[in-house]
Amino acid sequence: MLQMRGGAADPYAESTKTGSHDGGGTVTDHGRGDGSSFAGALRAAISERGITLARLQSQLKDDGNPISMATLSYWRSGDRQPEGAQSLSVVEGLEDRLGLDRGHLSTLLLPSTRLGTVAPPRLPFDEEREQRETEETLEALRAAPQDALRDLSTHMTVFVGRSGAVEKIVMRSLVQATKGTITEIPLIDVAPVETETMSVISDVVGGRIDREYLHPGRLLSGVVIALDEPIVAGSTTLFEFTETFPPGYPPRQSAWHATSRPARESLIWVRFHPDAPPSWCEEYLETEDEYVSSLRTVRHGAVHLARHGFGPGILGLRWGYDE
Numbered sequence: 001m002l003q004m005r006g007g008a009a010d011p012y013a014e015s016t017k018t019g020s021h022d023g024g025g026t027v028t029d030h031g032r033g034d035g036s037s038f039a040g041a042l043r044a045a046i047s048e049r050g051i052t053l054a055r056l057q058s059q060l061k062d063d064g065n066p067i068s069m070a071t072l073s074y075w076r077s078g079d080r081q082p083e084g085a086q087s088l089s090v091v092e093g094l095e096d097r098l099g100l101d102r103g104h105l106s107t108l109l110l111p112s113t114r115l116g117t118v119a120p121p122r123l124p125f126d127e128e129r130e131q132r133e134t135e136e137t138l139e140a141l142r143a144a145p146q147d148a149l150r151d152l153s154t155h156m157t158v159f160v161g162r163s164g165a166v167e168k169i170v171m172r173s174l175v176q177a178t179k180g181t182i183t184e185i186p187l188i189d190v191a192p193v194e195t196e197t198m199s200v201i202s203d204v205v206g207g208r209i210d211r212e213y214l215h216p217g218r219l220l221s222g223v224v225i226a227l228d229e230p231i232v233a234g235s236t237t238l239f240e241f242t243e244t245f246p247p248g249y250p251p252r253q254s255a256w257h258a259t260s261r262p263a264r265e266s267l268i269w270v271r272f273h274p275d276a277p278p279s280w281c282e283e284y285l286e287t288e289d290e291y292v293s294s295l296r297t298v299r300h301g302a303v304h305l306a307r308h309g310f311g312p313g314i315l316g317l318r319w320g321y322d323e
Contacts, residue, residue, distance in 0.1 A: 038108040039078030040322060045098040045105075046076065053293075056097060065093035069291035073284060077318045079192060079254050081109055133215050134188055137222045140213050143186035148179045151311075152236065153265040158255040160272045164321050165251035172240040177231040184210065184226045185239070194218040197248035201225075206239030253278075256316025263311050269304040270317050277301065278319035287313035 046056065057072055067090050074080035082091050091106050153174040161167035175185070185207070189199050198214055198221040210226040231237045245252065257266050272278065277298060283305050284293040296303050296317070305317050 038081055038105060039076060039320065041105055041108055042076050042094065043320075043322070045094075045100055049098050051098075056094075059097050060090060060093050063093050063097070065090045070284075070286050073282075073291070073293055077254070077282060078320055079318055081193070129217070130190055130220065133217050133220045137188060137213055137215050137220050138186055140215070141186055141211050141222050141224050143222075143224055144182075144184060146186065148177055148233075149182055149185070150176045150178050150261055151259050151263045151266075152176050154257055154259075154263065154267070155265075156255060156257060156268045158268065158270040158317075160253075160270060160276060160319075162273045162275050163251065164273075164276045164278065164319075165253055166245060166255065168245075169243040169255065170240070171243065172238070174236055174238050175231075176236045177233050179233045181230050181232050182227070182237075183230045184224050186222060186224050188220060188222045189243075190220055191218075192250040192252050192254075195248065195250050197246060199249055200244045200246055201241050202244065203242040204239070205241070206237060253320055254316055254318035256314055258314040259311035261311050262309050263307075265306070265308055266310055266315060267304065267306045268315070268317055269302065270319075271302045272298065272319075274301060276321075279322040281317060281319040283315070283317050285310070285313060285315045 046053070053069060053072055053076070057067060057069055060067055060072075071080065075082060082088060088106065091109075092102065094100075095102055095105050151173065155172045157170045158166055159168040159170075175182075187201070191199075195218055196214075198212070201209055201223050204225060207225040207227045209223055211224040212222070214221045225239065225241070227237055227239070229237065255268050255270055257268060259266065270281075281296045281298050281303055282293050283296050284291065285307075286292075296305075298319075303317060305315060307315055
């Protein structure tokens with residue numbers, strides 16, 4: 001099991017936050033941005049056209065612009081923005097399929113160091129890049145293999161501030177060793193966009209922060225929690241931590257949990273500031289075979305997502321604010 005915090009790296013590792021390596025990153029021992037303009041314009045165009053994401057994805061594929069449902073949904077929600085030559089080609093395809101003038105969407109993209117000339121096309125970075133950098137981050141952290149750790153129950157309580165972005169996440173996990181002895185748990189975090197600022201893990205119960213790492217790509221970071229007591233095959237341990245996002249960390253308007261095996265219980269509870277109820281909220285489930293999303297209603301300032309026996313895959317909630 002790999003715990004991944006609040007956002008996502010290898011989609012089939014077990015999840016919460018997480019993060020270390022030697023290759024140019026830093027190992028430490030011990031959006032909303034205007035990209036929302038692009039997302040808002042894309043949502044409005046899809047709504048006006050009256051087309052589903054699945055149909056739009058199929059049309060783009062027919063045009064020679066293949067894109068995963070997950071990536072298309074990330075763009076619509078503002079969780080990610082297009083970057084790289086292949087993604088820009090898809091944006092032009094979106095403009096054509098949605099009946100928009102050329103540049104209607106592309107001119108709303110945030111500047112990026114990866115928007116320059118890029119010779120070969122590549123897979124969407126939220127898939128290929130995150131998987132590769134997750135492996136590099138775990139190697140840098142000198143993290144022990146987690147194939148003998150099973151996620152039994154994970155509860156995430158997410159606090160959204162007045163700005164509409166996540167201010168704090170409290171994570172509590174019950175895990176079990178399936179073989180050998182487990183002494184530590186790595187946690188991976190994937191930021192909404194590249195950043196020099198890592199989220200902060202504090203108030204750890206059941207362990208302590210032993211190592212931290214910021215990947216040189218500045219998208220992923222990780223920490224290793226050393227458990228207070230090692231666990232052996234068949235035994236369990238419960239740990240808890242708080243994750244906060246200091247100034248300089250890109251605004252995050254999503255919360256998710258990933259698991260590499262079926263988990264008995266996964267619960268995400270998002271609580272919004274009274275002055276920041278979202279215009280829309282969406283739940284999503286992503287596995288190796290499918291991607292499913294549906295709109296959710298926020299009642300009394302909160303929304304939750306619970307699943308029993310879910311995995312492997314990612315489940316999460318994302319939200320946004322229409323202008």
